[in-house]
Amino acid sequence: MSVLRNMDTDVTYNEIDQTVLKTLESPSRSYWLVIVLLFLGVLVGAACWLYQIFIGIGVGGQNNPVAWGTYLINFVFWVGIAHSGTLISAILYLFRAGWRNPIARAAETMTVFAVCIAGLFPFIHLGRVWMVYYMLPYPNQRNLWPNFQSPLMFDVVAISTYLMVSSLFWYTGMLPDLATVRDRATGFRKKIFSIISIGWTGDFEQWRHYTRGFLFFAALATPLVISVHSVVSWDFALAIVPGWHTTIFAPYFVAGAIHSGLAMVITLMIPLRKIFNYQRFITMDVLENVAKTIIFTGLIVGFAYATEYFIAWYSHNIVEQESFRWRAMGEYQFGFILMVTCNSMIPLLFFVKRIRRTIAWLFGISILVNIGMWFERFVIIIGGVAHGFMPHSWGLYKPTGIEFGIMLGSFCLFFFLFVLFVKHLPSVSMTELKEMVSAGSDNEH
């Protein structure tokens, strides 16, 4: 029984190089079409945002009582997606799970871009965007400093840290591959890659420090993932709004983040492997393992839903009870049903082996999970403030066209950056694949 079933054992280093380098060649017409369409979407989003900056934040649907709308939902959504990239590239590295190797690069890229997109949303939801620098701690004439006791400041610190660490981790991971491209490139591309590969020669003295440094990176990124999404959850949990103020939020959000991120990984990997002929590397076994992990995270999320409802009843706190009753029965019931079905029930289909090994099912379920996770944030964020302590201030919220435009822009920006990436940088880690082949060929642990 082969220990490493994730990749065919007759894959050669050369095949890895050739397949990956081929993806960097001149793109086809359809690629340009996709790029243009995505860019148009980005422009739509930018235009909407510009409109909002000039007219005011009121063009969005936020008002009393729901002051946090789709901008926050999208913020949490994108940070969530980012986390599972780090799970795959860092946490699974620590667990020595070989099946991560073919998808680690794309996953980490997903992280970096998702954090970038997420980081836009605090700007967008500010209204007076030009005052964003208030959030930075710098000495000023009036001696005004940010309030580091506020969870919103925790967010600033945590998200900036996450962005910097992810980018550095991403770049470091790519370094040996950049050298591989440099050595096979010509002309302008060779010049660029010579600069960005900063003299990497694969000298074993370099590898010695690199491998240990990479291990530390992974070991540091792991608590970072947990802490960042815990901090994001505390944006809500540290308030006293019913439905928000609950201790389970931190691990619940982290599990949910990984859940949605893994689904996004599947959504990205399936077209990627098809278009770039990565099927020999990103095998069905790899996708199957992602699907199995989704079952696990889905169960955690379902468990959290059940716990919240149980404790809402147990607490005999009439405000809590009403908040949760309304969540399931009130005007946003459709969101609640979508959330529970797509996040905790549909992933259970992956218990069936045939389903988790069929591309169409994998793709379809991954899309549904992401829809469900988006609506989970909707139910929590909107549902919390819309139906709070005082009945006379209960109200509803509807996103406006501008918000939809910005949301469209954010999704398009993410895919735009990702599609740009796959054509300019190696989207699969050649180095890690070669390590996998080497380990597989001698059944080495």
Place this chain on the structure above:
Amino acid sequence: MAQNEHNTLIPLKKSVITVFSGFIVIGFGTFVYNLLGQHPERAWQAYMLNFLLWSAVAQGGFLFSAVMHTVKARWSGPLSGLSESFAAFFPISFVLFLILFIGKNHLFPWIHEDLHGKEIWLNIPFLFSRDAIGLLLLYGFGAVYLYYALGWKLQRNSSGRPIRNSLIKLWNTEKWDEGNYRKRMTVFSILYIFLFAVILSLIGYDLVMSLDPHWYSTLFGAYSFVKAFYIGLGALIILASIHYRRLGPASGIKTDHLVDLGRLFFAFSLVWADFFYCQFVVIWYGNISEETAYIIERTMVSPWNSLAWTVFIISFIIPFFILLNRNIKTKPIPMILLSGMIIIGIWLEHWLLLGPVFHHDAASIPMGFTEVLITLGFFGLMALALSIFLNLFPELIPVEQKDAAR
């Protein structure tokens, strides 16, 4: 007599049985003595604390094998066998739970309280039946997993004790290969893991959180099972270290195993501390008096705050700095001491959670010989159960590693 090629972990010598049985007798004696005395509640409270702690050790210790099997980990090797031995405590734990019923009047402050509607959940018949069924299911699925795990590992020679022989007869009736065994094991390992989360949460809510029936925390259930896995890993490290120390490399345990196990242990010390902090920061920040009273009494007010700091220091701060070092994980004696200290810390943490409920307005931390001796009794139960089990199935600790893909 049967020739065992394998060295047993804790040979069932007369001295071993005597010592552990002695502990049990002392514990039981102290318990009965206090029951008949002026403060029977003290006996019951110590009993409940120990029931929770030692059951958690067994449940968490067993979880290791289930998890390693489910994720098809290859690094666990002989450690899985040691982990499975914790199932020996399961029947004992179940019986101990049933006995709790006798002391209900001393344990549950809400028995005679007006709970304004919560009684449909917090009433003795419902509570005991649901927890008993829950434990039955958890231990049942664990036992079935164990059945297949042992069936795969054990030599089928029918020499040895009657329990073993009847099991072997059962296994020999099944004509299965490795594939079937693994599939069955996977089904039950997943069931065990799922129930571990659900049932330990339930017990956390029912037996610990409900003691202050007006306080609640949604993370309390998850906190309980994370704690259980933490101390389960600690206990597993103690077992592995004893084995490694006795036999050295011949035990089948390599330094790599110990390092990986130590790392997992370190990770869970962080998870436990993180879950504690998650509850703490939310309640501290919201500052809602319904929630803060619980935390204030335990962490900010004398006498319990000194206990809180003690727990934090010995179960997190000290292990954090020690376990950062790689080499310490390969040394059996320091790891036994460290894990022991951590388990004592979590024992104290249980007391931190339960104590203020039983001793309102305590001037100093109420702890004395009663608690210590009853704890000793429970320790004796656990140790004896493990010894008997490992002697019954010595293959759980293979002397050489046969099957790498276990």
Place this chain on the structure above:
Amino acid sequence: MNINMNTEKYIMGFFRDEDQAAQAVTDLKESPYTLKRVHGPFPSHKISRALGQKKSKIGYFTLAGGIFGFFAGFVLAVYASIQWNLMVSGKPVISYVPFFIVGFEFTILFAVFGNIIGMLLLSRLTNTKIPVQYDDRCSGEYFGLLATCSRGELDTLADFFKSKGGETRIFE
């Protein structure tokens, strides 16, 4: 000194197979030739062991960064809070519970910075010139063993490599 520079020749032996390369490293170390360095497309444990490499000291940089970050985070948060010097939302001016989060994130951030600085300094990656004796094959499918010998021994060294199963390239 000068005479040595004139007669020293560089040969790189290329091996596709990791085990062969590791064996060649061991043999080369026992031979009269000097092994300068080894290049490879991925960090092979076998070759690393054959080279007798010790653990990297990069951890000290990471640790230093982390310790600095921990205190920097706290100091920043405490300083900012003291400037306002009033209780906000009932939380004390200096409260460790929330400031711990700032300290924690800064610990990770500066530990990563330390890690990067350590990596760049120790691997001398900041010197972006690629040495002359480097072949593009080393980042693809070959391990390259760079050895030196005197002009006269050139052929014997080349044969040595070929006998181990590798191809050779001579650098001027």
